[in-house]
Amino acid sequence: MNEHWYKRIIGARTIKTGLATFLTALFCLALNLNPIFAILTAIVTIEPTAKASLKKGYRRLPATIIGALFAVIFTFIFGDQSPFAYAFSATFTIILCTKLNLQVGTTVATLTAMAMIPGIHEAYFFNFFSRLLTAIIGLVTAGLVNFIILPPKYYDQVEHTINMTESKMYELFELRMRQLLLGKFTKGAPYRQLNHLIDLNQKVETLLSYQKDELSYHKHHDSEWIQLKALTTRAHTNRLFITHLSNLVYLPRDTNIIFTNNEKLAILSIALSINHIYSTGHFERKQQHASLLKMSVKGLDEFDENQLKSHIIYEILLIYRILDHRFA
Numbered sequence: 080m081n082e083h084w085y086k087r088i089i090g091a092r093t094i095k096t097g098l099a100t101f102l103t104a105l106f107c108l109a110l111n112l113n114p115i116f117a118i119l120t121a122i123v124t125i126e127p128t129a130k131a132s133l134k135k136g137y138r139r140l141p142a143t144i145i146g147a148l149f150a151v152i153f154t155f156i157f158g159d160q161s162p163f164a165y166a167f168s169a170t171f172t173i174i175l176c177t178k179l180n181l182q183v184g185t186t187v188a189t190l191t192a193m194a195m196i197p198g199i200h201e202a203y204f205f206n207f208f209s210r211l212l213t214a215i216i217g218l219v220t221a222g223l224v225n226f227i228i229l230p231p232k233y234y235d236q237v238e239h240t241i242n243m244t245e246s247k248m249y250e251l252f253e254l255r256m257r258q259l260l261l262g263k264f265t266k267g268a269p270y271r272q273l274n275h276l277i278d279l280n281q282k283v284e285t286l287l288s289y290q291k292d293e294l295s296y297h298k299h300h301d302s303e304w305i306q307l308k309a310l311t312t313r314a315h316t317n318r319l320f321i322t323h324l325s326n327l328v329y330l331p332r333d334t335n336i337i338f339t340n341n342e343k344l345a346i347l348s349i350a351l352s353i354n355h356i357y358s359t360g361h362f363e364r365k366q367q368h369a370s371l372l373k374m375s376v377k378g379l380d381e382f383d384e385n386q387l388k389s390h391i392i393y394e395i396l397l398i399y400r401i402l403d404h405r406f407a
Contacts, residue, residue: 091229096125098228099221106216113198116143116191116210120217123187129226130292135183136218142184146172146192147210154199168192226296233290237283237310244279244317246357247272248324252398255327256350259391260343262335269328276321283314316405323401326394336388345371349399362406369399 103121107114120143126132149168157164169189176185191210199206251272258269290307338346345368352363376392 091231092125092127095224095228096122099125099224102224103217103220106220107213110212112209112213112216114213115194117213117217117220119187119190119194120214121221124218124221125225127231128289128292129222129230129296131289132222132225136222138181139184139187140214140218141179142172142176142181142188143191143214144211145175145179145181146188146190147195147207147214149175150192150195151199151203151207154196155203159196159199164196165193168196231289231293233286233293234306234310237286237290237314240279240283240286241310241313241317242357244276244283245313247279248276248317248320249354249356251276252324252327253350253354255324256346256395259327259334259336260338260346273321273325273328276324280314280318280321283310284318287311287314316401320398320401323394323398327391330391331387334387336391338388339375341371342375342392344368346395349395353398353402356402356406362402364403365399369396372396 099121100118103117104114107117120139124132124136124139126135146168149171150164153164153167153171157167169192172189172192173185176182176188181188191214195206195210251269254272255269287307287310294303294307345365348365348368349372352365356362372392372395376389376396
């Protein structure tokens with residue numbers, strides 16, 4: 080049975096959030112403290128990586144203290160039945176958190192302040208220090224749970240997204256070449272597909288950064304670094320491919336390039352070879368056709384009416400070279 084069967088039902092981060100909430104509430108109730116503030120802190124402290132939890136936790140704790148302090152101050156001045164206590168507490172918490180560069184903790188600090196005001200009454204010192212203690216409990220508990228329990232492994236998700244990206248970008252390249260050769264230049268669908276590719280590759284790079292953080296915080300095998308490096312190289316190559324592909328998608332309105340029959344055959348052959356990479360697992364070189372395009376572009380004047388044609392052929396050859404290096 081797959082050891083990661085639970086991921087089909089519920090994500091690891093959701094499990095850790097539930098566990099952190101349970102343990103935080105358990106500790107607070109054992110100390111006869113109101114657990115709501117600690118739970119709020121614990122829930123927002125569970126980040127995609129342990130590093131992010133610890134890093135943001137350092138900022139959320141002082142932000143929570145600021146929110147609790149303003150709640151006590153303005154409740155003392157206006158009373159807990161006054162709207163001014165809520166308004167000033169929220170406003171000054173946001174202002175001071177922003178000034179002190181504690182924006183990651185602003186939301187939980189403001190929520191803490193708002194939730195505190197109705198229950199302060201005249202126990203100002205007790206409420207302030209109890210909120211401080213519960214915030215610490217929530218931060219520490221959630222941080223430890225995120226660090227120890229189910230350390231995230233993003234390899235499968237990254238590889239799946241990379242495969243999807245490559246499949247779609249090879250397909251879009253062939254589509255764009257056919258449009259240019261047929262003179263049927265369209266924007267809508269290629270633009271949407273390109274934007275989707277950019278989003279997919281950005282997601283890959285975000286997940287790779289998460290995995291890198293995790294490897295730096297946990298014991299690991301050298302094979303994991305090797306796997307991470309291989310995936311990172313693929314992502315960087317795909318980003319380079321997408322950059323040059325975008326230069327073939329974002330062309331002037333009413334683009335209509337006249338290609339010779341041999342050039343059309345060479346471009347179509349290269350486009351088909353590239354689109355077959357995902358299904359075959361290798362890149363079939365079309366060296367003769369690539370050489371023909373090189374000769375064609377050498378005979379063009381880049382500063383006359385053939386400027387756009389030169390640009391397109393250059394981009395095709397650059398994409399060809401990127402894949403030639405990758406599958407060397």
